[in-house]
Amino acid sequence: MSAQVTEQQLVQVCTVTDLADGEIFKAEIADLGKFAIYRVGDAFFASDDRCTHAEASLSDEGYLEGFTVVCSWHDGAFDIRTGEVKALPCGKALRTYPVVVREGAVYLTI
DSSP: OOOOOOOOOEEEEEEGGGOOTTOEEEEEETTTEEEEEEEETTEEEEEESBOTTTOOBHHHHEEEETTEEEETTTOOEEETTTOOEEETTOOSOOOEEOEEEETTEEEEEO
């Protein structure tokens, strides 16, 4: 029996100074898409940029309430740590990604 190996890639998306506490940053990565980067205190999180309900850009149309991103189109909400749906009308979880911070740079793990 052989194990399947998957290769992960770290991609720099911004620096820690690009976001203040409670802000959302849009990262566009060629050939990979658009991602929302969130800052809560000194912690950083990442998800797909599109709401799973009506496909609004969370970085443009969303706002943070603690660890919850709220989409202003219909007030659906997700936990940015897990992608879990926190408020209807969203019914599908948001895809999240691990984030690594090194020497002031924020990296998304793809």
